[in-house]
Amino acid sequence: MSESPEVHAGPVIALTGGAVAIAGRPILRGIDLAVRSGEFVALMGANGSGKSTLVRALTGLHPLAAGSLRLFGTPYDDFHDWRRVGYVPQRGSAASGIPASVWEVVASGRLTHRPLFRPLGRRDRAAITDALEVVGLADRAGDGVSTLSGGQQQRVLIARALAGEPDLFFLDEPTAGVDLPSQQVLADSLRTLSARGATIVLVAHELGPMAPLIDRAVVMRDGRVSYDGPPLTHDQVHHPDLAHDLAQDLAMVHLDHVDQGHGHHHDDPARHDHAPHVAGPLDGSGEVGR
Template sequence: MLNAAGTPVVEARDVTVAIGGRPVLRGNDLIVREGEFVALMGANGSGKSTLVRALTGLRPLTQGSVLLFGTPLHDFGDRHRIGFVPQRGTATGGVPASVREVVSSGRLSRRRLLRPAGRADRAAIDDALEVVGLTDKAGDGVSTLSGGQQQRVLIARALAGEPELFFLDEPTAGVDLPNQLALADALRTLSGRGATVVLVAHELGPLEPLVDRAVVMRDGRIAYDGTPLSHEDVHGHHHPVDARHDHVPHVGSPFDTMSHDPREGGR
C-alpha cells in the first residue's frame, strides 16, 4: 500500500556513489516507508543495482547519507531486520551445499556465536522453505536445482532471518514463468505479513500487481517516483535507451582495485 504517513524505514539523502572515479549515482533522495512495495526500475547501467548496494552498505557512499530504521548505516547493528537477496549466481561454491544449509545461513543474523540452532531457528527455516515452496527439496544440493529454484533458495535464505525490510536485486532475471509466479507468490506472502520490499527489476512481469510504487532510474539519477508505469512509458520510443556494451577486456594488475563487478553494469 502507498503509505504516505508510515514510518520511514529507508531514508537516503543525496546518495552519490563513484566507482573508480566515475560517478554512478548522483545526488539521489529516496524515502521508503513501512509496508511499501517499491520497484527500482531502469535500463542496464542506470544505477539501480548500485543504489540497492549503497542502501545495504555494500557500496560506500562518496557523498550523502543512508538511514535504516532511523539509524545511520554504519551504526546500524540490528542486521536481522534487513534481508538481502543478491543476484543469482552466488548460491553455489566449490563444495556441494544442501538447500537447507544455504537457507540456514540466513538465520545467522539472529544466532549467537558458538551456539547450536534452537527450536525457533529451525521453525523459521522450515517456514522460509515453505513460503518459497521448496520444503521437499530441503535435502537436495543447491547446484542440482534449476535457476529459478536457486533464486527461490536465496529468497528463503533472506526470509530465514525474519527481517522487516527486504532488498532484492533482480530476482526475476533469467527465471522462467512458472518460477516467476512462485516468486511472486512468495513476495505476496511477505508483503501480506507487513514486510517492506525494495526490489530491483528490469521488467516486472508477474510482480506487477504487487508493486505500489515505482522508482525509475536513468543515468544515475531518479527520473520518476510514483505509481507503477507501463513498459511503454519506461522504455518509450521518444528516449531510446542507448544500451552500449563495453567490450574492453578488464585486465589489470594484481593490485588493481577498480571494480569490474558485472552486477553493477558496465559503467
C-alpha cells in the same frame, strides 16, 4: 514480523543527496529516496542505469560518496541491527565449489540471530522450515542446491533472506533468467511477504507476474532517479518519452536530459560499464570486497 525494538513513525529507508563513486568515477548522483514501512517499491531502469548500485548502496555494500542514509531512523554508521534487513543478491546460482543442501543455504540466513559456536536452536529450525514453505521448497530441503533449476535456486536465496525474519527486504533482479512458471511462484512468495507487513525494495528489469504487487515505481536513468511515483507499464519505463511526459504531468521529478536515440534497451548492445577493468597484477580495484 518481529517486534521492532524502537518505535519510529518515519521512513524505513531515508536517503538524501546520495552519491556513489566506483573506482573514483561518479555513478550515482543526487539520489533522494524515502521508503515507508510496508511499501513495495520497484527500482526499474535499463541495464547500467544504476538500479543495482543503488540497492548495494542502501545495504552498505557500496559506501556513499556523499549524502546521508538512515535505516529504520538510525544513521547508517550507527546501524547494527542487520537482522532487520534481508538481502537477495543478484546471482545466477546458489551453488559454490562444494555441494550444499537447500537446508544449509537457507540456514545461513539465521546467522544474524545465532551467537558464535552455537548449533541451530528450535526457533532457528522453525524459521528455516517456514521460509522453505513460503517459497514452496519444503520437500526439497535435503537436496543439493546445484540440482535445482535456476528459478528454484532463486527461491532458495529468497528463503535464505526470509529465514532471518527481517522487516526490510532488498531483492536484486530475482527474476533475471527465470522461466515464467517460476516467476509466478516468486511473485506468490513476495505477495505472502508483503501481506505479512514487510517492506520490499525490488530491483527489476521487467516486472512480469510481480507487476500487480507494486505500490510504487522508481525509475533510474544514467545514475539518477528519473521517475518516482505510481507503477508504470513496461513501455512507460523503457520509452523515455512516455516516462518523461508522465513525470512532467505528475510534476514529480524533472529529467535532466533525455537522449532520444535510446528507445528500447533490448536493442542496445553496448553495456554501460561502471568502471573500466584495467589493472596491473597488484593494483587495487578501488572497490573492497569484490
